[in-house]
Amino acid sequence: DTAVSQTPKYLVTQMGNDKSIKCEQNLGHDTMYWYKQDSKKFLKIMFSYNNKELIINETVPNRFSPKSPDKAHLNLHINSLELGDSAVYFCASSQAHGQGGTEAFFGQGTRLTVV
Amino acid sequence: KNEVEQSPQNLTAQEGEFITINCSYSVGISALHWLQQHPGGGIVSLFMLSSGKKKHGRLIATINIQEKHSSLHITASHPRDSAVYICAVRTLTTSGTYKYIFGTGTRLKVLA
Numbered sequence: 001d002t003a004v005s006q007t008p009k010y011l012v013t014q015m016g017n018d019k020s021i022k023c024e025q026n027l028g029h030d031t032m033y034w035y036k037q038d039s040k041k042f043l044k045i046m047f048s049y050n051n052k053e054l055i056i057n058e059t060v061p062n063r064f065s066p067k068s069p070d071k072a073h074l075n076l077h078i079n080s081l082e083l084g085d086s087a088v089y090f091c092a093s094s095q096a097h098g099q100g101g102t103e104a105f106f107g108q109g110t111r112l113t114v115v
Numbered sequence: 116k117n118e119v120e121q122s123p124q125n126l127t128a129q130e131g132e133f134i135t136i137n138c139s140y141s142v143g144i145s146a147l148h149w150l151q152q153h154p155g156g157g158i159v160s161l162f163m164l165s166s167g168k169k170k171h172g173r174l175i176a177t178i179n180i181q182e183k184h185s186s187l188h189i190t191a192s193h194p195r196d197s198a199v200y201i202c203a204v205r206t207l208t209t210s211g212t213y214k215y216i217f218g219t220g221t222r223l224k225v226l227a
Contacts, residue, residue: 041152043201045215056214090158103148103160111156 003027006091006107013081014115021076021110023091031055032074033104034066035090043090049074081114088112118142121202121218128225134189136221138202141183149176149187150201152220161187161200192225199223 004025013019025032033056034046047066048056054066063079078085091107119140128134138147149161162169162176164185169176173192178185189196202218 041199042219043150043158043203043217045217058214088156092158092160103163105160106150106158109156109158 004091004093004105004107006089006110008110009108010111010113012113012115015081015083017081018077018079019081019112020078021089021091021112023074023076023107025072025091025093025105027093027095027105029093029095029105030071031094032068032071033092033094034074034076035092036060037088037090037109039087047074047076078112081112083114086112086114117216117219119202119204119216119218121200121221123221124219125222126224128192128223130193130225130227132192132225134192134196134223134225136187136200136202136223138185138187138218139183140185140202140204140216142204142206142216144180144183144204144206146205147178147185148203148205148215149185150203152199152201154198158201189223194225194227197224 007022031050033048036046037043046060049068051071052068065077067075088109088111090109092104094104122137146163146165148163151159151161164178173190175188199220199222201220204216206214208214
């Protein structure tokens with residue numbers, strides 16, 4: 001049973017479209033994250049939610065909107081896709097974001113290609 | 116200059132060698148993570164440290180908070196250890212939220 005699962009694994013879409021990437025964790029963790037890995041393999045955090053509340057919101061275009069319907073899900077919605085959005089997006093979760101927090105568990109990644 | 120620097124950027128070793136990957140950072144942190152990214156792209160969290168040393172199998176991670184430095188050691192390296200190893204630090208911002216800063220990764224190749 002996959003601990004952190006993302007769908008879809010691959011997504012190819014045209015510029016200007018709106019798309020969503022879903023993430024679910026079955027670990028009972030209270031914190032979830034979205035990361036972006038660019039073509040140079042550099043990893044950056046985009047958002048983090050703790051118990052459905054946004055706690056990290058790095059400088060990302062407001063075309064990107066995270067949605068957390070419950071603490072087991074953190075979906076990423078992207079409006080008006082641009083070529084530069086092409087990247088691999090990783091979802092992750094951990095327990096207790098503070099000092100006593102656990103390691104993060106990562107999903108397998110979603111490779112988004114905008115054409 | 117990145118706030119998190121890793122060295123070396125690339126490393127090729129022979130099977131069985133002892134490997135050390137270093138991470139230095141210039142900010143105050145509340146935790147440091149070591150991640151492993153396999154050639155297929157999947158990411159695994161290896162360690163989260165806030166002090167001292169942790170060991171898991173052939174992997175050992177140490178951190179020196181005063182010197183702002185962490186090392187990841189692999190003993191008796193094996194070709195399946197070939198991956199990119201990423202150091203990431205967690206800092207507390209002035210607004211009270213957390214921020215993660217990632218190193219650019221160390222690409223390790225272990226030859227049989």
